[in-house]
Amino acid sequence: MGCKDMTKVKWGKRRRRRQEGVERRMKKLQRLVPGGAGMNPDRLFLKTAEHILQLRIQLNVLQALSKVFNA
Numbered sequence: 001m002g003c004k005d006m007t008k009v010k011w012g013k014r015r016r017r018r019q020e021g022v023e024r025r026m027k028k029l030q031r032l033v034p035g036g037a038g039m040n041p042d043r044l045f046l047k048t049a050e051h052i053l054q055l056r057i058q059l060n061v062l063q064a065l066s067k068v069f070n071a
Contacts, residue, residue, distance in 0.1 A: 029044060030036040033051050036044055 026041060026044070029048060030039065033039075033044065033048050036047055039047060
């Protein structure tokens, strides 16, 4: 096996490891986002952004209610 062949093997392993890491993170994200299971990545990222906005709105409402009732 020549030097060029070893480089291909090395980069192939790195690419595979990186791909596995991305897939693992996608699965975690699918579990965190309601309805995210089985979504394609584009739709999942949009759904994630929507979910984050909903959580921020809920947080703002709860903070406002807390101020009202603690005043």
